[in-house]
Structure formats: C-alpha cells, structure tokens
Amino acid sequence: MTSKLDAEERKALLGALEDSGWRAAEEGDAMVKRLIFKDFSAAWGLMSRAALCAETMNHHPDWRNVYNKLEITLSTHDCGGVSVLDIELARALDALAEGVAEVDRDIGRPLMRLADQVED
Numbered sequence: 125m126t127s128k129l130d131a132e133e134r135k136a137l138l139g140a141l142e143d144s145g146w147r148a149a150e151e152g153d154a155m156v157k158r159l160i161f162k163d164f165s166a167a168w169g170l171m172s173r174a175a176l177c178a179e180t181m182n183h184h185p186d187w188r189n190v191y192n193k194l195e196i197t198l199s200t201h202d203c204g205g206v207s208v209l210d211i212e213l214a215r216a217l218d219a220l221a222e223g224v225a226e227v228d229r230d231i232g233r234p235l236m237r238l239a240d241q242v243e244d
C-alpha cells in the first residue's frame with residue numbers, strides 16, 4: 125500500500141508544485157489548486173481529460189466545479205495524506221491545464237507547510 129511522503133520527500137517534491145500553483149489545503153494533509161477557465165465548456169473539457177488520466181492511474185481527485193472554476197484537492201485516502209501518487213497526478217493535471225486555465229493562487233496555505241507538519 126502507498127505510504128505518505130516523509131519530510132525529506134516533501135522537501136524535495138513539493139517545491140516545484142508550489143511554483144505551479146498548488147497550495148496546502150486548509151484542512152488535513154492534502155494539496156489544493158484552483159483553476160479558472162474561459163467558460164464552463166473549457167472547464168468541463170479539462171475535467172474530462174483529467175478523469176481519463178485519473179482512471180488510468182487509479183488515483184482520483186476530490187474536485188468541485190462551479191461554472192468556469194475548478195478546485196482540485198489531492199490526497200491519498202488509503203494512507204490518509206499526500207503520497208507519491210498525488211505528486212504524479214498533480215504533475216499530470218498541470219500538463220493538461222497548461223495553456224487552458226489561469227491559476228488562482230489566493231487560496232490555501234503555502235504548500236511547503238506540508239513538509240513541516242508531517243510526522244515521519
């Protein structure tokens with residue numbers, strides 16, 4: 125079973141995701157990103173492609189879509205926190221969203237907080 129990233133892994137892996145707009149969720153050990161699209165159709169298109177990617181990975185987002193906004197929260201239910209699967213899915217989602225969405229960075233807390241709050 126996949127385990128939570130330890131503190132060293134978080135320090136090594138979360139920096140690049142913070143640069144691309146991922147944040148620490150307000151609650152729990154999870155990452156969150158809010159994307160803004162030109163309209164609902166564009167948001168739904170990203171969600172459709174992301175859903176196929178999630179199915180292929182067998183790793184699924186917790187997400188909420190309101191018209192042209194999509195908020196994605198990633199954590200691994202099986203281990204109760206952020207695992208390497210969340211890093212991989214976040215990277216895949218970033219690639220899919222490139223050029224089709226703006227990032228709202230005014231949410232959550234600094235992602236590197238997740239490197240400090242984890243107990244090994």
Ligand SMILES: C[C@H](O)[C@H](O)[C@H]1CNC2=NC(N)=NC(=O)C2=N1
Nearest residue numbers: 182183184185199200201202203
């Ligand atoms: C049975 C199925 O393989 C598991 O429930 C998978 C499905 N997708 C998942 N997605 C996420 N985010 N975390 C999980 O632990 C997880 N587990």
